[in-house]
Amino acid sequence: MARLWVLWGALLGWAGSPFPSWGAYGNSSASTCNFACDRWDCSDESHCGYRNGLALPGAALACDFEGTTCGWEDVSTSGYRWHPGRGRGWVHGADPPFDHTLGTDQGWYMSTSEQRAKPPAAPARLRSPTLSDAASTCELCAWYSMAETGPNGSFTLELSHGGHVVPLWRSPASSSGAWRPLLAYTGRVRGTFQVTFSSVASVALDDVQFRNCRPQSSRSCAPDERPCLPSGCVAPARHCDGTEDCSDGSDEQGCETFFSCPFEEDWCRWAADANQSLSWARNCSSQVPSSPARPTRDHTTNTPEGHFIYVAGAQPGRAELFSPTLVVNGSCHLVLYAHLHGSDANRLNVYSQTETKRELILSRAGDLGDFWFRQEATFNGTEDFQIVLEGVIGKDPQSSIALDDLILSPGCIQQSGLFSAPHTEQPPGPVPCKDDQFACDSGARCLGSEQVCDFKADCDDDTDESQCGASNFTHGMGGWADVSVGRIQWVSAGRDPASPGLGLGQAPGQMLSLARATTPLLGPSSWACAVELQFNTGPQGFLALAVTDAAPGQWLWHAQGNGTAAWQHATVALGARERPFQLELLATEEDFALAIKSVAFLDCGASLSHPSGLSCNFESNLCGWFAEPGDGFEWRLHIGQDHTTGRGSFLSADPAAPGSRGRRARLVSAPQASLTLSNACLSFWYRLEGPQIGTFNLLVKSAGAAEEVLWTRAGTQGAAWRRASATIPQHLLPGFQVIFELLRDGFVGTVAVDDVALAPGPCAAPLRCNFEEPGACNVSGGGWVRWQGGGTSGQGPLHDRTLGTSEGE
Numbered sequence: 001m002a003r004l005w006v007l008w009g010a011l012l013g014w015a016g017s018p019f020p021s022w023g024a025y026g027n028s029s030a031s032t033c034n035f036a037c038d039r040w041d042c043s044d045e046s047h048c049g050y051r052n053g054l055a056l057p058g059a060a061l062a063c064d065f066e067g068t069t070c071g072w073e074d075v076s077t078s079g080y081r082w083h084p085g086r087g088r089g090w091v092h093g094a095d096p097p098f099d100h101t102l103g104t105d106q107g108w109y110m111s112t113s114e115q116r117a118k119p120p121a122a123p124a125r126l127r128s129p130t131l132s133d134a135a136s137t138c139e140l141c142a143w144y145s146m147a148e149t150g151p152n153g154s155f156t157l158e159l160s161h162g163g164h165v166v167p168l169w170r171s172p173a174s175s176s177g178a179w180r181p182l183l184a185y186t187g188r189v190r191g192t193f194q195v196t197f198s199s200v201a202s203v204a205l206d207d208v209q210f211r212n213c214r215p216q217s218s219r220s221c222a223p224d225e226r227p228c229l230p231s232g233c234v235a236p237a238r239h240c241d242g243t244e245d246c247s248d249g250s251d252e253q254g255c256e257t258f259f260s261c262p263f264e265e266d267w268c269r270w271a272a273d274a275n276q277s278l279s280w281a282r283n284c285s286s287q288v289p290s291s292p293a294r295p296t297r298d299h300t301t302n303t304p305e306g307h308f309i310y311v312a313g314a315q316p317g318r319a320e321l322f323s324p325t326l327v328v329n330g331s332c333h334l335v336l337y338a339h340l341h342g343s344d345a346n347r348l349n350v351y352s353q354t355e356t357k358r359e360l361i362l363s364r365a366g367d368l369g370d371f372w373f374r375q376e377a378t379f380n381g382t383e384d385f386q387i388v389l390e391g392v393i394g395k396d397p398q399s400s401i402a403l404d405d406l407i408l409s410p411g412c413i414q415q416s417g418l419f420s421a422p423h424t425e426q427p428p429g430p431v432p433c434k435d436d437q438f439a440c441d442s443g444a445r446c447l448g449s450e451q452v453c454d455f456k457a458d459c460d461d462d463t464d465e466s467q468c469g470a471s472n473f474t475h476g477m478g479g480w481a482d483v484s485v486g487r488i489q490w491v492s493a494g495r496d497p498a499s500p501g502l503g504l505g506q507a508p509g510q511m512l513s514l515a516r517a518t519t520p521l522l523g524p525s526s527w528a529c530a531v532e533l534q535f536n537t538g539p540q541g542f543l544a545l546a547v548t549d550a551a552p553g554q555w556l557w558h559a560q561g562n563g564t565a566a567w568q569h570a571t572v573a574l575g576a577r578e579r580p581f582q583l584e585l586l587a588t589e590e591d592f593a594l595a596i597k598s599v600a601f602l603d604c605g606a607s608l609s610h611p612s613g614l615s616c617n618f619e620s621n622l623c624g625w626f627a628e629p630g631d632g633f634e635w636r637l638h639i640g641q642d643h644t645t646g647r648g649s650f651l652s653a654d655p656a657a658p659g660s661r662g663r664r665a666r667l668v669s670a671p672q673a674s675l676t677l678s679n680a681c682l683s684f685w686y687r688l689e690g691p692q693i694g695t696f697n698l699l700v701k702s703a704g705a706a707e708e709v710l711w712t713r714a715g716t717q718g719a720a721w722r723r724a725s726a727t728i729p730q731h732l733l734p735g736f737q738v739i740f741e742l743l744r745d746g747f748v749g750t751v752a753v754d755d756v757a758l759a760p761g762p763c764a765a766p767l768r769c770n771f772e773e774p775g776a777c778n779v780s781g782g783g784w785v786r787w788q789g790g791g792t793s794g795q796g797p798l799h800d801r802t803l804g805t806s807e808g809e
Helices: 003-010
Strands: 060-062 083-086 108-111 124-127 131-134 137-145 157-160 164-168 180-185 191-201 202-212 259-261 277-282 307-312 318-324 326-328 332-339 347-353 358-365 372-379 386-393 400-408 412-414 439-441 445-448 487-492 503-506 515-520 530-536 542-548 555-561 568-573 581-586 595-600 636-640 648-654 666-669 678-689 695-701 710-714 722-728 737-743 752-758
Touching: 003 131, 060 157, 060 332, 137 277, 137 400, 137 568, 277 318, 277 666, 326 737, 332 347, 358 372, 386 400, 487 515, 487 581, 503 581, 530 542, 648 666, 678 710, 710 722
Parallel strands: none
Antiparallel strands: 060 202, 083 108, 108 202, 124 191, 131 191, 137 180, 137 202, 157 164, 157 191, 259 400, 277 307, 307 400, 318 386, 326 412, 332 372, 332 400, 347 358, 347 386, 439 445, 487 503, 503 595, 515 581, 530 568, 530 595, 542 555, 542 581, 636 648, 648 752, 666 737, 678 722, 678 752, 695 710, 695 737
């Protein structure tokens, strides 16, 4: 059969592939595949990677791998290769059981899991068609699923153009599990280029899309805008700013009156202060020691050979960079490109310094991504001044702060001479706290950073919990920090200063990405923790709440505009999470009409009292059980044919529910007191049915210990309520939890739980036995053996009574 499969694939043009070869459709050239339709029928783009070779005006270049590879080609040099894959019963190290596009086992994706060498002789490499002329806003997004957690960077994406190879993205260390998003920025690319996915781990890839890569569309320019050729317009603030917004580059021509420093030759009269704990260094990526957080290219040339400056040092500290002495003539603006990556504790500060004072003009902090983002600062005044760029490295010395393309507008007139930093006196009062401490009670005492935003007020004035994200926004952003890098950002008050809240406003970034805001580090949270939002998406807006902890950011909830401006309410479960974690708000709205009126944390303190007992029939509430968020695949309360009354409430998880992308659904109890007297018996009624329902587990977890499996069933058990029980051992530590977990194989089936009960003493031996599990009922020996209908060779029944199938025991 395998030989016939290879032969069939060879006849189709790709050995081993069920898809036809893209080579039959031709390849791109420099005059095509530039993300723009230059012919009326888009025929110049139809063979450049679009699904089924069909390019439509305005459509993004995307491939979902449903029946085609869209020109993506396996270029591996060993037996470890990429191939089209489909869902199947999931086991560790194998393909995911469903694709991302359809969420079913009938959907296709690209996979490296088969023909795995141990270890692989070389990475499996998947290369795109040849493309050309990516705009400065171009980004590549995709979804990937890793069956096992590999080392940091075991799955990578790189860009090849003009003889250069530029790393764009690498997988984080904790990447295994359900489908996860991947986002990378190509930067401006002139001429032809390709991107390549490489992996030394088992990984699946789906829904690859290039967004915002085409030239600007045709429109009428405003009076103050500069027209582009062949189409598009550029605002005055983006003329001569170091980024080509016009496809012909005309917006970056005629810039002789601007003072630009690309750091390619020298420091351009910018000077590093040697008296700080850290220093600025100038170099290029190809010569700097490798670091996961440091830039892999500069902004000016978009290559590893281009130069930039970065904060050098192996310990926390700060570095300062001084401009020449300047005076403002009309208006003075600085445009810079910054790279802040690897730590939330990093900070870039921009100051205006005269002989008498230093004033903070701009500050950006956090991990803003592995790419160069555009930032602006405006300076006013009549005195001579210098611009001071301060890079502050926090606790993680492997993090990165880098700068490139510092551009001063013609109104920043350079003067001769320098002046010393102004003297500042320490104000009288209490001894200030250390950098990693928090000053509370008006500076009377200092708290450790782990006591801030832990959902428990330790300061008498509650200031340690006042800037943690819960707010009605009457006094600023309530602890939310804007980390946007695109053309929209989160601002306090939004469009209407008379109505407090968080809203959207214009931003100086060059990307067309979502506005993002994050909380400080939070946690630990309780089992019942939830977030309550009062919001307005606007007629066409989009709003999402995500959480980031040990794993990359995961969307917990989202809402889209429904054509109205009505205020809405949502409660989003967080559950028990270890410190640290952060919440993130993501949003977009064309007219900036989106707003958030309030955010509240409900029952999040880790010391929250727990409901006693595990018993519940789910008729009136969840009795302290809660559903862990799981990429849309979650336990939910349903009303129907329950076990308790025949028409009541029960909990169910449906793999086919819209938006279900996760592999597992988990129902978790509140932490319980220890079992000091004897073992206990947990009994419950369940339904497990459907050909792809997967495996249903009962687990127990003690505080600080790993989860243990107490009971499990795999595959359909029939369309009826069945009773099960398991003994919880006496030795469990205080705070143990019970977990119902479904690991689905596909999308067809359902699982339900009802009438959970906990009783003292071990579970009694069952009065009935269906022999579905090895060692069931302690029956063995005497010549009796367990058998399946398909293996009796005619010596027994063809199917069992329990399941009515040949797979039943």
